[in-house]
Amino acid sequence: MKKTSTLLVFIIALLSTLAQAQVSADSALKSLKEGNKRFVEGKSIKPHQDLQRIKEVSSGQKPFAIIIGCSDSRVPNEIIFDQGLGDLFIIRTAGQVSTFASWGSIEFGNAVLGANLIVVMGHTKCGAVAAACQIPDVPGHIVTLINAIKPAAQLAKTQKGDEVENAVKINVAMQVQQLENLEPVLTKAVISKNLKIVGAVYNLETGNVDFLDPNYLQTLKK
Numbered sequence: 001m002k003k004t005s006t007l008l009v010f011i012i013a014l015l016s017t018l019a020q021a022q023v024s025a026d027s028a029l030k031s032l033k034e035g036n037k038r039f040v041e042g043k044s045i046k047p048h049q050d051l052q053r054i055k056e057v058s059s060g061q062k063p064f065a066i067i068i069g070c071s072d073s074r075v076p077n078e079i080i081f082d083q084g085l086g087d088l089f090i091i092r093t094a095g096q097v098s099t100f101a102s103w104g105s106i107e108f109g110n111a112v113l114g115a116n117l118i119v120v121m122g123h124t125k126c127g128a129v130a131a132a133c134q135i136p137d138v139p140g141h142i143v144t145l146i147n148a149i150k151p152a153a154q155l156a157k158t159q160k161g162d163e164v165e166n167a168v169k170i171n172v173a174m175q176v177q178q179l180e181n182l183e184p185v186l187t188k189a190v191i192s193k194n195l196k197i198v199g200a201v202y203n204l205e206t207g208n209v210d211f212l213d214p215n216y217l218q219t220l221k222k
Contacts (some may be wrong), residue, residue, distance in 0.1 A: 023064040025196035027127040028117035028210075032065060048084025057086035065089070065117040068175070070096045070103040075123050075202050079157045080209065089115055095128030096120060096175060108143035109184040116195055118179060118186075121209065122172040123202040129153065129171055130164045159220060172199040173217045 038044050066089045067077045077083075077090050079123075079191065081108070089109040092101050098106070109115045132149035133156065151169050156167035176199045180190050189195035199212035213219070 002181040004062055009012070022100060023116065024204070025117040028065045028115070029119075029196070029198065031083075032081050032117075032119065032209075032213075034073070035078060036207075038082045039080050040207045044079075044082045046084065048087055053085045061086050061113060063087055063089040063091075063109065063113055063115050065119060066106060066115045067119050067121060068092075068093060068096050068098065068106065068179075069202075070123055070126060070128065072126065074204055075121075077121075080106065080202060086122045089113060093123070094142075094145050095126060095149050095171065095172070096122060096194060097145050098175065098178070099148075103182060106179065107182075110189060110195055111185050118195065120172050120175045120179065120197065121200040121201055121202055122168045124165060124168060124204050126164070126168050129167045132171075133157075133164055134166055160211065169199075169212060169216065172201060173212055175199070176212075177217065 056191075064087060067081075068091050069075055069077055071092045071094045077088055077092075081088065091105050091109075093102060104189065105120065110118070128145050129149055129152070131142075132146045132153040135146065135150075138146060148169070150172075150175050152171035153167045153198075155170050157162050157165045159170075176197050176215070179186055179197050181187060193194075198214070199216070200209050201207065201212065202209050
C-alpha cells in the first residue's frame with residue numbers, strides 16, 4: 001500500500017509539472033539566442049539572480065532548456081546565455097560525452113521537469129576532442145572520453161579545414177543524433193514533436209554560440 005501511495009504521489013507531481021511547462025522549444029531557443037547576443041554585446045541583464053528568485057525556485061524548478069555541455073571552466077552556461085537561477089538544467093562532462101547517468105539526467109529534465117529543448121553544446125579548442133584526434137596515451141578513465149569521441153575525430157580527418165574544429169562540430173552533431181535515437185523517452189518525445197534537440201558550438205574567442213544546421217552531418221563528404 002505504501003509503495004502504491006508513493007507511486008501515485010510521484011505521478012501526480014509529474015503530471016502537475018508537465019502541465020506547468022508552457023515554454024515551447026522554439027521559444028526556449030529564441031531566449032537562448034537573445035541571451036547570448038546580449039552577452040556578446042556586453043549588454044547582459046543577468047535575470048533571475050536576486051533574492052526574490054532564490055525564494056521562487058526554492059520550492060521547485062521549471063527550467064525551460066536542457067544544456068548538455070563540456071566541463072571546460074571557460075564555458076559557464078548561465079553566463080554566456082544570460083540566464084539565471086532555475087532557467088537551465090545543465091549536464092556537463094568533458095567533450096559533453098553522455099553515458100547512462102547523463103542519459104537519465106537528460107530524460108529527467110525533459111519528462112519530469114518539462115524542458116522541451118535540449119542543446120548539445122561543444123566549444124572551440126576543446127581539449128577532449130583534440131585528444132581524440134591525436135589519440136595520446138592517457139591515464140585512467142580519460143580513455144573512455146576519447147573513445148567516445150573517436151568516430152567524430154576519424155570523420156574529421158576526411159574533411160577540409162581545421163581537423164579539431166571540424167571534429168568539435170561533428171562530435172556535437174553525432175551526439176544530437178544519439179539522443180534523438182535514445183529510446184524510449186527522448187525518441188518518443190522527438191517523434192511527437194514535444195521535444196527539439198539541437199547542436200551548437202561556443203566560440204572561446206568571441207563568446208558567440210553558433211547553432212548547427214540540423215542536416216550538418218549529411219552535408220559532409222565521406
